[in-house]
Amino acid sequence: MPFIPHTQDEIDAMLAAIGVPQIETLFDEIPAGLRSSALQAVPEALSEMEVARLMRGRAAQDAGALSFIGAGAYEHHIPxxxxxxxxxxxxxxxxxxxxxxxxxxxxxxxxxxxxxxxxxxxxxxxxxxxxxxxxxxxxxxxxxxxxxxxxxxxxxxxxxxxxxxxxxxxxxxxxxxxxxxxxxxxxxxxxxxxxxxxxxxxxxxxxxxxxxxxxxxxxxxxxxxxxxxxxxxxxxxxxxxxxxxxxxxxxxxxxxxxxxxxxxxxxxxxxxxxxxxxxxxxxxxxxxxxxxxxxxxxxxxxxxxxxxxxxxxxxxxxxxxxxxxxxxxxxxxxxxxxxxxxxxHMALLGPEGLARVAAASYANTHALVERLRPLGAEPVFGGEFFHEVALRLPRAAAPVLEHMAAQGVLGGYELGGDGYGMSDAVLVCATETKTEDDLQRYVEALASALEA
Missing domain, CATH: 3.40.640.10 (Type I PLP-dependent aspartate aminotransferase-like (Major domain))
Known part of the structure; x- marks a missing residue:
């Protein structure tokens, strides 16, 4: 049930049956200091129509960006x-x-x-x-x-x-x-x-x-x-x-x-x-x-x-x-x-389909790295990588990523936190969903951000 459909009369009858004057008495063992006060931050109730409009607006804010962020959550095509x-x-x-x-x-x-x-x-x-x-x-x-x-x-x-x-x-x-x-x-x-x-x-x-x-x-x-x-x-x-x-x-x-x-x-x-x-x-x-x-x-x-x-x-x-x-x-x-x-998903793609997705993701990330070298972006590490790579930028990563996001490109995951201390590095991922135009758009967005 989405709610408990008891009337006030029914609630009063149940309380009387167990000898309790009010519902709050059932929780009297909880110290006053641990109880929450009035929920001041909760806004006034909205109608169903108003809620639907609000949520459509919120959803629209989470659309349209071209993402190259991986770091554990990856954008792949889903049939x-x-x-x-x-x-x-x-x-x-x-x-x-x-x-x-x-x-x-x-x-x-x-x-x-x-x-x-x-x-x-x-x-x-x-x-x-x-x-x-x-x-x-x-x-x-x-x-x-x-x-x-x-x-x-x-x-x-x-x-x-x-x-x-x-x-x-x-x-x-x-x-x-x-x-x-x-x-x-x-x-x-x-x-x-x-x-x-x-x-x-x-x-x-x-x-x-x-x-x-x-x-x-x-x-x-x-x-x-x-x-x-x-x-x-x-x-x-x-x-x-x-x-x-x-x-x-x-x-x-x-x-x-x-x-x-x-x-x-x-x-x-x-x-x-x-x-x-x-x-x-x-x-x-x-x-x-x-x-x-x-x-x-x-x-x-x-x-x-x-x-x-x-x-x-x-x-x-x-x-x-x-x-x-x-x-x-x-x-x-x-x-x-x-x-x-x-x-x-696995049944539809089968072993060959999964292998093609993995191979395309590997190829796209490596192709992106080569396109970014002329801009001064180089892999942080020399080890072989799969479909994700840590790139060192010519300047601090945070403002660069912010500028790229303003252009509709999510440029990667900044590696300045998490104890790594690489404030000039980003973790970038290009899966099979990225086209040649997408890779070029990343290059252009990064170039603009580095010049800004």
């Missing part, structure tokens, strides 16, 4: 069929499928999603999604601690080339549980983690190592060497990946001699629009041997008593199903609708 199907009533209004006998369609779709994600990542098992990529990393850290029982330190090596929002989220979730996230610096020349830096930890008790691919700067890490180091030293390896790039890059299951132990990331590049920040969803894949420590839910395929195939929920080690102290996660739902869109 029209994706959300036409995902927003059908059968999917759009469905909640989590607790009652398997009434949710076979939803369960089958999630099963297909899990199969696709294991194919992309080269792992054996996928769960049915998490909240987002950042919290998925935190869950992976918690899972790694449960897995690596030989390690008693609860220390996790976290490169500073991991997305800063992911690092902050992981810290917020795990630091109070006695888990230490140890910062690893990235090489100033290449922009990637130097494998030699790990030797300082070779004789120490380390629980897990996080490896991003590509990293926050778009640079490709030396994943094979890092994975082999982790395996040699009994360290659980957590891969943080962009799922789209796995259409052309080596999947984490094939890294080094043993492959990654846990793979996480955000599913946004697979059919989710930018949407001013979400909702998105996190994915997690692992090895079959680790499946009982994986949080969230899994969907399995089974045969019923009549010999007919069906889909069921399985291995739900969650607080709603077993003792809370034994739960691997208190995640109470998944981002089911966005997962639905991703499944449809």
């Amino acid at each position: 029209a069929a994706v959300w036409e199907i995902a927003t059908r009533g059968e999917f759009y209004s469905a909640y989590t499928p607790y009652q398997a006998e009434a949710s076979q369609g939803t369960l089958q779709l999630i099963y297909e999603y899990q199969s696709m994600m294991t194919g992309l990542t080269g792992m054996e098992v996928s769960n049915a999604s998490l909240y987002d990529g950042a919290s998925a990393l935190a869950e992976a850290v918690l899972m790694a601690v449960r897995l690596n029982r030989k390690s008693k330190s609860r220390r996790v090596l976290m490169p500073r080339s991991v997305h800063p929002a992911y690092r902050a989220t992981a810290h917020a979730i795990v630091h109070a549980q006695g888990i230490e996230l140890v910062d690893l610096p990235f090489d100033a020349a290449s922009g990637r983690l130097d494998p030699a830096a790990l030797e300082a930890y070779a004789d120490q008790d380390i629980t897990a190592l996080v490896v991003p691919q590509p990293n926050f700067f778009g640079v490709l890490e030396e994943v094979d060497v890092l994975t082999d180091w982790a395996a040699e030293h009994g360290v659980t390896l957590i891969a943080v990946v962009n799922p789209l790039t796995l259409a052309v890059l080596e999947p984490p299951g094939g890294w080094g001699g043993a492959g990654a132990d846990i793979v996480v990331g955000d599913g946004q590049p697979l059919g989710a629009p930018l949407s001013s920040g979400g909702p998105y969803y996190g994915f997690m894949c692992t090895r079959q041997a680790h499946v009982r420590q994986m949080p969230g839910r899994l969907v399995g395929r089974a045969i019923d008593a009549d010999g007919k195939p069906g889909f069921v929920l399985t291995l739900q080690a969650r607080e709603q199903h077993i003792r809370r102290s034994k739960a691997t996660s208190n995640i109470c739902t998944n981002q089911g609708l966005v997962v639905t869109a991703s499944t449809i």
Whole structure:
């Protein structure tokens, strides 16, 4: 219901029945200092017509800019069929499928999603999604601690080339549980983690190592060497990946001699629009041997008593199903609708389509870099990059980006914050959605901004 339809007489009758004079008395245990006062900032009520007009105006402010911002949320073409199907009533209004006998369609779709994600990542098992990529990393850290029982330190090596929002989220979730996230610096020349830096930890008790691919700067890490180091030293390896790039890059299951132990990331590049920040969803894949420590839910395929195939929920080690102290996660739902869109998106594009999108994004970003060199914009790092690149500008980045935005071009993500201190650098991304004219428009907007 959109509201509680009780009349004042009904409310008075209920209060009288429980012997309470007024509703406020039900909250008398809350100290006065913690109670909110009158909501002064709430404006006067508007009619439906006035609200619709206001929201149309607000929506119009969020349109028309040509965006080259990536930094974890990427603009990709989404076939029209994706959300036409995902927003059908059968999917759009469905909640989590607790009652398997009434949710076979939803369960089958999630099963297909899990199969696709294991194919992309080269792992054996996928769960049915998490909240987002950042919290998925935190869950992976918690899972790694449960897995690596030989390690008693609860220390996790976290490169500073991991997305800063992911690092902050992981810290917020795990630091109070006695888990230490140890910062690893990235090489100033290449922009990637130097494998030699790990030797300082070779004789120490380390629980897990996080490896991003590509990293926050778009640079490709030396994943094979890092994975082999982790395996040699009994360290659980957590891969943080962009799922789209796995259409052309080596999947984490094939890294080094043993492959990654846990793979996480955000599913946004697979059919989710930018949407001013979400909702998105996190994915997690692992090895079959680790499946009982994986949080969230899994969907399995089974045969019923009549010999007919069906889909069921399985291995739900969650607080709603077993003792809370034994739960691997208190995640109470998944981002089911966005997962639905991703499944449809991957099914429509297929392996070849995803590979073409990844290849076009790679080509566009590299082409843009070459066009910008004559303006004095150069890559900050020398390492190979995918479809995102850190560019150093001839002057401070903030006013340049502001001037470009005034021309209708969102020129990138400024790297002056997040502890990187590169106030003259921007993180730029050009996906398959960008045309030759779009790239030229960026060049012209940057040239104008540098001259201003």
